């Protein structure tokens with residue numbers, strides 16, 4: 414059997430690497446139009462930082478895992494074609510700011526129709542609005558030729574970045590949606606079930622109709638994000654009442670109906686999925702004439718935006734209502750630990766707010782590149798004369814970042830931040846030395862004993 418995947422991003426790369434690793438008899442080719450990305454997948458510096466990924470890729474690459482820019486050949490040769498391209502929020506035309514932009518998906522469908530020479534199973538791996546498979550089928554059918562037959566499946570991906578390899582290796586469930594009502598549809602579903610059954614217990618492989626599968630992905634992300642916005646809203650109430658949000662989260666999480674996960678109050682959720690997928694859900698509800706349902710889910714985003722703004726405002730208010738010219742050390746820029754991804758990271762919004770207030774940012778992140786940080790902050794490393802940006806310094810060393818800083822803000826929960834020598838940091842900061850722990854990961858009592866003024870979320 415031959416599998417190909419269009420899109421070698423955070424999902425396509427790790428997912429296909431795991432299939433190849435677990436199924437040595439299947440040839441897996443991952444194709445992307447971005448040559449630099451493919452070159453990186455074929456090098457020792459993979460484009461995605463993910464614990465455990467290097468080992469999985471190096472075990473399978475060259476054996477039955479290949480990365481290529483020749484998507485047409487990959488399509489021609491494959492029995493199963495996964496589509497794992499981006500589905501960002503639309504920035505233009507109708508639905509701008511909410512609907513998913515499906516142009517990359519449609520281009521893939523047109524390529525598949527054009528370059529296929531035999532029957533194919535086309536798998537939606539990207540996160541898509543419910544009913545997208547209908548459009549896909551229409552494009553495939555309209556461009557079909559005798560001898561070609563396409564089955565469309567939905568197989569959304571539930572991995573989280575930073576734990577992708579564990580999630581793929583031992584998923585809570587695999588979801589496969591297809592045309593349950595036809596013989597050909599049931600056969601296609603069974604073919605994909607057999608691929609996953611190479612390592613996933615069959616009872617964890619769920620099969621549904623296409624629409625339930627497509628919608629479940631958006632709903633899963635909406636429910637997860639809703640928990641974070643709920644606990645973040647309570648963090649604000651805790652700050653007014655001397656309740657401690659981590660204690661509240663622990664207490665409610667012990668109720669087995671609520672459960673302990675995804676209740677960590679924070680500076681706000683980020684990542685490429687939550688905001689985009691909820692906005693997409695909101696758009697769909699509006700489209701299907703359900704404005705009250707749309708408003709209900711939109712509140713999850715509104716609360717998240719408020720939480721991010723609240724954090725930057727807290728920094729400004731605490732530093733005597735001005736950060737103009739003051740150095741603020743930002744520790745962490747990725748949207749969570751153990752990833753180099755910064756898409757929608759809270760750090761980007763907090764950083765921009767502080768730059769608007771004319772602060773000087775000294776930013777340290779163990780995995781995010783300086784270029785990426787400047788890009789996200791909409792700034793350039795140098796001015797027209799080649800002089801370094803005066804408002805932003807990227808520091809490889811967290812101790813350099815905190816030197817002569819008025820405030821230190823934790824934006825990402827990297828484990829390494831917990832073990833820093835805070836006595837040394839305190840010595841080298843201006844006094845009063847302020848810590849703003851946007852992730853509640855530091856030992857606040859210890860910091861206060863050293864002399865820091867500490868502000869945390871929900872305490």
Ligand code: NAD
Pocket residue numbers: 419420421422423424425444445446447450484497498499500517520521538539540541570571572573574685686
């Ligand atoms: P990404 O931007 O990292 O990767 C998408 C890749 O597709 C890019 O490298 C791009 O060059 C490539 N591409 C675009 N058009 C192409 C074409 N015609 N042929 C071949 N390649 C093409 O995106 P991602 O994070 O991997 O997300 C992909 C999809 O998976 C999205 O729909 C996303 O919502 C979903 N998803 C993402 C995550 C996550 O944690 N990142 C988790 C679950 C689902």
Ligand code: UDX
Pocket residue numbers: 570571572573574575634637641674675676677678679680681682683684685686687748749750
């Ligand atoms: C999410 C979903 O978890 C995953 O199932 C889906 O496939 C893709 O979207 P991801 O965005 O990679 O995964 O990471 P996730 O662990 O969900 O974290 C998202 C954001 O929420 C991060 O900024 C994280 O710091 C934040 N978060 C998470 C909290 O603030 N509190 C929590 O309790 C959990």
